[in-house]
Amino acid sequence: MYKLYCRIYQNVLRGASYFAPWRRPELVEGKKSLNKLPKLIKNKGINSVLIVTDKGITSLGLMDGLLKGLKEVNIEFTVYDKTVPNPTIDNIEEAVEIFRVKNCEGIIAFGGGSSMDCAKGVGARIARPDKSIASMKGIIKIRKNIPQLFAVPTTSGTGSEATIAAVITDNRTHEKYAINDMALIPHYAVLDPMITVGLPPHITSTTGMDALTHAVEAYIGKSNTEETKELSKNAVKLIFANIYEAYSKGENLEARENMQKASYYAGLSFTRAYVGYVHAIAHSLGGVYGIPHGLANAVILPYVLEYYGDSVYKPLAELSDLVGIADLKDTREEKTKKFIQSIKDLNKKMEIPTQISGIRESDIPLMVERAFKEANPLYPVPRILSKKDLLNIFNMIKDHVEQ
Numbered sequence: 001m002y003k004l005y006c007r008i009y010q011n012v013l014r015g016a017s018y019f020a021p022w023r024r025p026e027l028v029e030g031k032k033s034l035n036k037l038p039k040l041i042k043n044k045g046i047n048s049v050l051i052v053t054d055k056g057i058t059s060l061g062l063m064d065g066l067l068k069g070l071k072e073v074n075i076e077f078t079v080y081d082k083t084v085p086n087p088t089i090d091n092i093e094e095a096v097e098i099f100r101v102k103n104c105e106g107i108i109a110f111g112g113g114s115s116m117d118c119a120k121g122v123g124a125r126i127a128r129p130d131k132s133i134a135s136m137k138g139i140i141k142i143r144k145n146i147p148q149l150f151a152v153p154t155t156s157g158t159g160s161e162a163t164i165a166a167v168i169t170d171n172r173t174h175e176k177y178a179i180n181d182m183a184l185i186p187h188y189a190v191l192d193p194m195i196t197v198g199l200p201p202h203i204t205s206t207t208g209m210d211a212l213t214h215a216v217e218a219y220i221g222k223s224n225t226e227e228t229k230e231l232s233k234n235a236v237k238l239i240f241a242n243i244y245e246a247y248s249k250g251e252n253l254e255a256r257e258n259m260q261k262a263s264y265y266a267g268l269s270f271t272r273a274y275v276g277y278v279h280a281i282a283h284s285l286g287g288v289y290g291i292p293h294g295l296a297n298a299v300i301l302p303y304v305l306e307y308y309g310d311s312v313y314k315p316l317a318e319l320s321d322l323v324g325i326a327d328l329k330d331t332r333e334e335k336t337k338k339f340i341q342s343i344k345d346l347n348k349k350m351e352i353p354t355q356i357s358g359i360r361e362s363d364i365p366l367m368v369e370r371a372f373k374e375a376n377p378l379y380p381v382p383r384i385l386s387k388k389d390l391l392n393i394f395n396m397i398k399d400h401v402e403q
């Protein structure tokens, strides 16, 4: 009965989504395209911006050229760089205060998913000063335009530059959840591969596996469209062909550019076709332990795909064919197994562990509850899992148990 309810809920949303005002960010792309951003902002009549980023980025000086360019065209800016991985409500409130005090007119989100989501949270609060972040959890609670948002992704992973989501952590309850609204789709996305060249190998691999998880979860879900299937396929192909190169030879600009595109395509795909249990579990681990999002997804992805069983044989056999790892005479089941194995192999080659350490037995029931609530009834997963199933998965992914 519950499963039927979930499927009806998903079908209603699927139907409604055909009428939703989907839009894509305007792209500014290619090597050194970041140099074009100051003039673009100026031409929009914006004279003062808030830049949301993190300490890692400012300490590397990654924004220096951008700041110089903003000065040259007389755009005032204030940098908020206290964003933490798994950004918090406190981050957002601090940055909102600066936006107001400095009379900012636009927002530059400069960084990985954490900075981009923090910037989106700021936009949401500016659009709806009457609503708290907590009250915007879920779908379509903003319904008003946010200030012009210029997203500059510096990891190739989250695809947040293309999505309706901002994933926020409540630093009091340690709950991590998404606010989803068309209003949060950035107005511009700058895809400049030069910014990702210095991304360390471990962050390259884990954020890249996040992008793969988006593409795969969207592809196997039941709300994909012809367009999202195509986007997912493009992303999967690009990631299989480039992730190891980007990880092992970070200076390879072509590999970096391809990973950036893949992440963007995967973002476009999942924002329409949703993610699934991999993300729901990863978010619960991110909220409770602060485990980096990409790392959690990379570890969990093969377990959940195996757990889905024959419900994913068809789509995963297709992806297996797509990346050329299957034999013509293989059955769908064999192709699926090869696809899952190739994800495990990639993880291994990039020194991503097979399990997550530090999970406390006593925290598992709460995380099961949260993952179940996040995924059901919203995510159109190939097979609806019970709390018992999620518990089984937690028991598979946990490394040593700390009481």
Ligand SMILES: NC(=O)c1ccc[n+]([C@@H]2O[C@H](COP(=O)([O-])OP(=O)(O)OC[C@H]3O[C@@H](n4cnc5c(N)ncnc54)[C@H](O)[C@@H]3O)[C@@H](O)[C@H]2O)c1
Residues within 6 Å of the ligand: 054, 055, 056, 057, 060, 062, 084, 085, 086, 087, 111, 112, 113, 114, 115, 117, 154, 155, 157, 158, 159, 160, 163, 164, 165, 166, 167, 195, 196, 197, 198, 199, 200, 203, 207, 210, 286, 293, 294
């Ligand atoms: N909104 C969405 O649609 C969406 C989708 C997936 C994930 N997310 C969220 O995004 C967050 C994760 O984002 P992330 O994986 O991009 O990581 P992140 O933004 O947390 O960054 C990870 C680390 O990488 C560093 N870094 C970033 N770019 C760098 C560069 N070019 N060179 C050197 N160091 C760099 C940062 O300083 C930081 O220390 C999570 O909170 C996750 O839930 C959001």
Ligand SMILES: [Fe+2]
Residues within 6 Å of the ligand: 158, 210, 211, 213, 214, 279, 293, 297
């Ligand atoms: Fe993700």
